[in-house]
């Protein structure tokens with residue numbers, strides 16, 4: 001098991017070895033932005049890897065192509081991954097807005113009620 005931490009909210013969850021960042025989040029009922037359902041086509045799931053990039057599977061040719069189409073050739077030099085295509089093999093910290101914990105629709109779970 002590896003730990004995935006998602007900034008800026010500081011969401012943290014366990015990922016089975018080889019699970020994708022997004023699938024592991026969904027396994028814990030977190031919402032991860034997607035429009036293609038994890039098929040590597042929409043790039044909506046794109047995240048920035050803050051640390052632990054060496055603990056992710058290498059980009060496939062299809063992922064590279066999707067990134068190039070979305071952001072240009074220079075995208076391959078950036079620490080960005082499609083969360084639906086990056087398989088976790090160790091602890092990783094990524095940045096992705098829009099990831100939400102379960103049952104938080106319309107609410108920020110970090111808010112405290114008075």
Ligand code: FES
Pocket residue numbers: 033034035036037038039040041042043044045046082083084085
């Ligand atoms: S969910 Fe569409 S590319 Fe990852």
